[in-house]
Amino acid sequence: MGPKISGKGQQSHRMVILAAIFVLMTLLILYGSNNVTDDVYAPFHVATNHALMTTDLKKWAGREGYVPVSGNKNMSLHCHDCALVTSSSHVLGTGAGEEIDRSECVIRMNDAPTMGFESDVGNHTTLRVVAHSSVFRVVRRPNEFLQRTDSNPVIIFWGPPNKIGKEAKGTLYRLIQRVSTTYSNLSCFSVTPSKMRRFDNLFHRETGRDRSKSHSWLSTGWFTMVIAIEMCDNIKVYGMVPPNYCLKKPGSKKMPYHYYKPRGPDECLTYLQNESGRRGNHHRFITEKQVFARWAKQYNITFTHPKW
Numbered sequence: 001m002g003p004k005i006s007g008k009g010q011q012s013h014r015m016v017i018l019a020a021i022f023v024l025m026t027l028l029i030l031y032g033s034n035n036v037t038d039d040v041y042a043p044f045h046v047a048t049n050h051a052l053m054t055t056d057l058k059k060w061a062g063r064e065g066y067v068p069v070s071g072n073k074n075m076s077l078h079c080h081d082c083a084l085v086t087s088s089s090h091v092l093g094t095g096a097g098e099e100i101d102r103s104e105c106v107i108r109m110n111d112a113p114t115m116g117f118e119s120d121v122g123n124h125t126t127l128r129v130v131a132h133s134s135v136f137r138v139v140r141r142p143n144e145f146l147q148r149t150d151s152n153p154v155i156i157f158w159g160p161p162n163k164i165g166k167e168a169k170g171t172l173y174r175l176i177q178r179v180s181t182t183y184s185n186l187s188c189f190s191v192t193p194s195k196m197r198r199f200d201n202l203f204h205r206e207t208g209r210d211r212s213k214s215h216s217w218l219s220t221g222w223f224t225m226v227i228a229i230e231m232c233d234n235i236k237v238y239g240m241v242p243p244n245y246c247l248k249k250p251g252s253k254k255m256p257y258h259y260y261k262p263r264g265p266d267e268c269l270t271y272l273q274n275e276s277g278r279r280g281n282h283h284r285f286i287t288e289k290q291v292f293a294r295w296a297k298q299y300n301i302t303f304t305h306p307k308w
């Protein structure tokens with residue numbers, strides 16, 4: 001008897017294959033649509049199990065991570081109370097300016113201005129954390145950002161080593177260097193290449209995701225929060241929404257992403273679109289905030305406007 005299948009057997013064989021394909025397709029569709037909702041609601045969900053390693057950021061900190069752009073200053077900022085002022089339009093109308101200015105140290109990001117917004121964001125700046133992509137915008141307005149009368153304000157520049165590193169010797173690095181030598185009251189530092197790698201590793205450990213393999217870019221908010229934890233005993237964050245804020249209120253009213261760009265993009269839209277972005281590199285604003293929420297329990301961090 002050869003391996004000959006009768007007509008009837010062949011037909012039922014075909015039926016089985018068709019049924020299997022049908023079941024597979026159904027599963028794929030179900031799984032696929034699950035993924036789609038995931039993409040919208042929690043695409044980059046941080047695992048809450050203990051497989052994630054937690055890092056003691058106080059021990060993780062180190063001065064060697066920041067090198068002076070010129071001269072031989074040390075990054076030795078330490079403050080008991082810090083106000084971390086976000087760039088979100090949630091700060092508008094809060095009247096928090098005076099309270100912010102009463103903090104021992106005030107931390108700001110990129111080119112977020114104080115002029116014209118003093119009553120809500122205050123007018124002191126102790127530290128400004130500036131992304132490589134914001135350097136030009138900061139340098140373009142020296143009397144707002146560089147000629148400060150605050151005693152010895154600090155600027156920390158972060159970016160890929162091939163852009164802001166000493167070895168790069170590119171336009172951006174030369175510009176930062178010129179700023180640092182021109183404005184002697186400023187202390188300018190850049191994040192070292194090894195510290196940049198540590199920021200990536202930290203993201204991996206805290207989210208379970210490899211930054212570059214998951215096509216993610218760290219935000220200035222990520223760098224700023226970590227640096228604040230390194231240097232402050234207590235941190236009060238102004239204008240940062242909780243991680244699930246944009247998921248819970250899909251139809252909530254439009255809030256500009258930046259307080260100084262009233263006609264700019266909507267904050268929640270920017271967060272949600274970045275969070276679910278797969279092609280190209282994206283900021284994981286919501287994932288980062290999930291980590292911040294965990295850090296808030298571990299370190300002394302409180303959030304106001306909105307309070308959470």
Ligand SMILES: *[C@@H]1O[C@H](CO)[C@@H](O)[C@H](O)[C@H]1NC(C)=O
Pocket residue numbers: 072073074
């Ligand atoms: C910076 O720190 C090093 C060692 O930690 C020290 O030798 C040096 O004097 C410090 N420089 C300044 C300007 O404080």
Ligand SMILES: *[C@@H]1O[C@H](CO)[C@@H](O)[C@H](O)[C@H]1NC(C)=O
Pocket residue numbers: 097098101118119122123
């Ligand atoms: C800003 O600075 C001026 C003095 O330079 C001060 O009078 C004012 O109270 C400060 N704070 C705010 C919130 O405007």
Ligand SMILES: *[C@@H]1O[C@H](CO)[C@@H](O)[C@H](O)[C@H]1NC(C)=O
Pocket residue numbers: 147148149151152185
């Ligand atoms: C630098 O700081 C001193 C006092 O700390 C101040 O008198 C001077 O005006 C400042 N210079 C600039 C350019 O802001």
Ligand SMILES: *[C@@H]1O[C@H](CO)[C@@H](O)[C@H](O)[C@H]1NC(C)=O
Pocket residue numbers: 081233234235236300
């Ligand atoms: C935590 O921060 C708050 C407000 O900044 C402060 O009142 C409190 O004493 C801090 N707690 C500790 C343990 O440092």
Ligand SMILES: *[C@@H]1O[C@H](CO)[C@@H](O)[C@H](O)[C@H]1NC(C)=O
Pocket residue numbers: 269270271273274277283
């Ligand atoms: C992601 O966020 C940045 C702001 O950091 C924004 O410029 C960009 O448009 C956002 N991307 C998407 C797809 O929303």
